[in-house]
């Protein structure tokens with residue numbers, strides 16, 4: 001293998017570890033975010049339950065006020081029953097009184113229902129308050145665990161970046177640019193070993209990255225030249241490991 005490809009392969013080994021550290025780092029940071037969102041959602045739920053209680057209370061207040069004024073009316077009608085002069089008049093007032101009482105009983109039912117609903121919402125609020133306390137406690141736990149993990153990963157990342165810097169010095173500028181470009185789009189997965197299939201020529205060649213077959217031209221060129229060749233299918237940089245004598249075409 002040529003010097004440049006060899007240096008790139010060393011860089012690849014570090015780059016893969018870096019990508020792994022980045023993945024762990026992201027999932028550790030994400031864990032805190034996920035739990036924080038759960039706490040936020042529960043708080044929003046509690047707030048909306050609180051608003052529901054207030055709305056029920058307001059409505060119940062209005063119903064009670066209406067009931068009160070209607071009861072006053074009932075009392076007035078009762079008194080006027082005593083002052084009616086004719087049977088017809090009496091019957092008319094009595095009908096009015098009964099219909100008013102029926103309406104009032106509907107209003108009382110409504111008031112009762114509103115109170116029951118308020119109680120139900122309060123029970124839900126208590127439950128959500130409990131869930132918030134639990135979720136907050138768990139959030140603290142996740143934060144602490146993640147903090148330790150994140151510190152450890154940051155140290156690993158710093159060490160690997162230092163190693164990467166040293167390894168990159170052995171790769172010429174142009175190939176290094178290509179390497180970095182692929183590394184950034186493929187999460188550090190830049191190079192692919194050429195796999196050789198068959199015991200004697202003609203061999204078949206596959207890309208070790210995507211497992212698709214590649215032309216013998218790539219392998220033939222890499223046997224003698226230190227150059228950058230890409231898999232036609234996945235775009236990884238191809239390399240050929242030292243072959244046994246039987247594999248030489």
Ligand SMILES: [Zn+2]
Pocket residue numbers: 192207208209210211212231232233234235236
């Ligand atoms: Zn490929």
